[in-house]
Amino acid sequence: MRSSDTIHQPVMLEEVTKFLSPKDNMVYVDGTFGSGGYSKRILELANCQVLAIDRDPEALKLGKRLEKESKGRLILLEGSFGKMVELLKSKGITNVDGVVLDLGISSMQLNDPERGFSFSLDGPLDMRMNRKDTKKLTAEKLINHLSEKELAKIIYEYGEEKFSKRIAKAIVQKRRNGPIERTSELANIIRGVVRGSHDGIDPATKTFMALRIYINNEIQEINKGLKASEFLLKPGGKIIIVSFHSLEDREVKKFLVKCANKPRGTSRHLPKPKDMEFVPTLKILTKKIVRPTHEETLDNSRARSARLRAAERTSAPTLTHQSQTKMEGGENDY
Numbered sequence: 001m002r003s004s005d006t007i008h009q010p011v012m013l014e015e016v017t018k019f020l021s022p023k024d025n026m027v028y029v030d031g032t033f034g035s036g037g038y039s040k041r042i043l044e045l046a047n048c049q050v051l052a053i054d055r056d057p058e059a060l061k062l063g064k065r066l067e068k069e070s071k072g073r074l075i076l077l078e079g080s081f082g083k084m085v086e087l088l089k090s091k092g093i094t095n096v097d098g099v100v101l102d103l104g105i106s107s108m109q110l111n112d113p114e115r116g117f118s119f120s121l122d123g124p125l126d127m128r129m130n131r132k133d134t135k136k137l138t139a140e141k142l143i144n145h146l147s148e149k150e151l152a153k154i155i156y157e158y159g160e161e162k163f164s165k166r167i168a169k170a171i172v173q174k175r176r177n178g179p180i181e182r183t184s185e186l187a188n189i190i191r192g193v194v195r196g197s198h199d200g201i202d203p204a205t206k207t208f209m210a211l212r213i214y215i216n217n218e219i220q221e222i223n224k225g226l227k228a229s230e231f232l233l234k235p236g237g238k239i240i241i242v243s244f245h246s247l248e249d250r251e252v253k254k255f256l257v258k259c260a261n262k263p264r265g266t267s268r269h270l271p272k273p274k275d276m277e278f279v280p281t282l283k284i285l286t287k288k289i290v291r292p293t294h295e296e297t298l299d300n301s302r303a304r305s306a307r308l309r310a311a312e313r314t315s316a317p318t319l320t321h322q323s324q325t326k327m328e329g330g331e332n333d334y
Contacts (some may be wrong), residue, residue, distance in 0.1 A: 008302060009107070010037025011303045012292050019240045019310040020286060021113055022046035026057050028095035029232070030087070031081030031225055032104040036063050039074060042100075049073050051088060051096075055080045059108065081225030085231060094179075094298065097237045099229040101224060103252075104244040105212065107302060119187035119204035122224075125180070139211045143177055143186065145330045148172045159210030160218070160247060163194045183208075187328060209245065218250055220287045226255045227320075230281055233313035238285070249307050250288065253288045256311050259319060260284045277321070280318035301318045 011017070016038060022028065024047040027230060030039045042050050047237040053076060054060050060076045067074045077087045081101060088094070099224035109115050115131075116139055125140035142152065156164035170193045171180065180186055187204040193201035229239045243249040248306045259282035270309030297304045316322070 005111075005138070009300045009302070010034075010041070011104070011300065012290070012296070012308050013037060015040055015290055015292075015308055016240050016242065017041055017045060018096045019308075020100060020238050022047060022048055022098070027051070027093060027095075028098040029081075029082060029096050029098060029100070029229075030099040032113070033063055033109055034059055034102065036066050038100050038102065039063075041068060043070055047073075048097075048108060049075070051075045051077060051091065053079060053081050053084055054079045054089060056109065057130060057132060057160065059106065062108075080221050080225075082166065082221040082228065084225065084228045088232065090093070094232070095234045096236075097234055099233065099237070101222075101225060101239070101241045102108050103218075103248045104302065104306070105240065113183070116183055119183055119190075119202055119208050121182040122182055122301055123279045125183055125186060127212045127215050129241075136215060139186075139196065139215060140179070140181055142211060142215065143171055144175050144192060154214050155207050155210045157210070158213040158247065159206035159208075160245075161206040164207075166193050167277075169193075202203045213247070219247065222248060222251050223255065225253065230313070231318050232322075235313055237313040237316040238310060239282070240308065242306055242308050243309075244302075244305045249309070252309050253275065256282060256284050256309060260311070278319060279314070279315055281316045281319055282311040283314060284309075285309050 020028070020042065022042045022045045026046065026048045028040070028042055028048060028050050030050055030052040033039060033054040039050045039052045042048065042091055044145050052063065053080065057078055060078055063076050067076050075091060081089050088096070111121070113121040114126070116123050116126035125138060127139040128136045130136070151171060152164045152168035155161045155167055161167065165291065167190055172191050174180060174189050180189070190204040190207050215276065233239060241251055241252050255271070259280065261278060261280040286301055286309050292303040294308050
């Protein structure tokens with residue numbers, strides 16, 4: 001068994017730290033602490049401070065040892081990276097020199113059957129990033145109570161699954177005989193109506209991903225986190241984002257293009273639309289997505305679908321601030 005099957009390996013670690021280029025006496029945010037791979041390397045490369053955020057209290061519990069060893073250079077914060085402005089403010093920090101976001105689920109979470117994220121391991125259908133959050137619905141509640149139409153919509157929109165209606169229908173038919181409570185049950189229902197692909201990807205992959213994204217509001221969190229990063233970064237500060245599927249990457253790309261003031265599909269000879277008349281807040285450092293090396297994908301299967309984008313903060317006010325100067329009233333988050 002490869003080490004990557006049991007231990008979480010940070011994806012594209014060398015590429016992330018190359019773009020970040022940690023320096024002494026600077027402050028960085030690891031917005032998705034996980035098993036601490038990025039935080040640990042950043043602390044090794046420079047005499048700096050890292051504020052590590054994770055909404056999974058179990059991940060932070062495991063990070064306590066690294067926090068102690070850092071002698072004050074690592075600060076663990078429980079919460080979602082979408083709330084990083086408030087989390088950092090609680091520690092008296094209002095701007096930073098770099099932000100790293102790994103948008104995927106960690107191997108630690110995936111390999112724990114009790115978390116309910118894996119279609120390969122039998123466990124309860126949970127899928128909440130924070131199991132203490134009783135306000136969040138579990139996957140079990142969703143698949144046993146939502147209508148067929150609602151299930152199909154979630155599976156299609158968040159999993160980009162073309163067989164969403166077929167899967168939703170099979171789930172509803174099965175639950176008439178009793179509640180669906182285990183990951184293995186759900187996975188087998190899906191496998192019963194969708195054939196496996198030629199590339200070996202399990203038919204349950206997209207549905208499980210869709211449920212996880214929906215339950216944890218992941219797309220909304222990505223957009224909040226990107227906006228918060230733009231607000232916190234000092235001029236010259238870097239943001240590096242590693243995503244794992246097109247839905248995530250689409251949101252990242254859209255935000256970076258907007259902040260760089262580079263509207264797609266318009267001629268440079270034409271005047272910019274009114275909503276594009278602002279000073280760029282980010283300079284894109286990756287003209288195309290950066291992929292992991294072939295060697296890394298062989299060593300770490302999680303890296304296969306990874307894609308990295310990076311940008312550098314300019315000295316311009318945030319997009320929100322610039323928009324507010326052009327109109328009276330309105331809501332200003334930051």
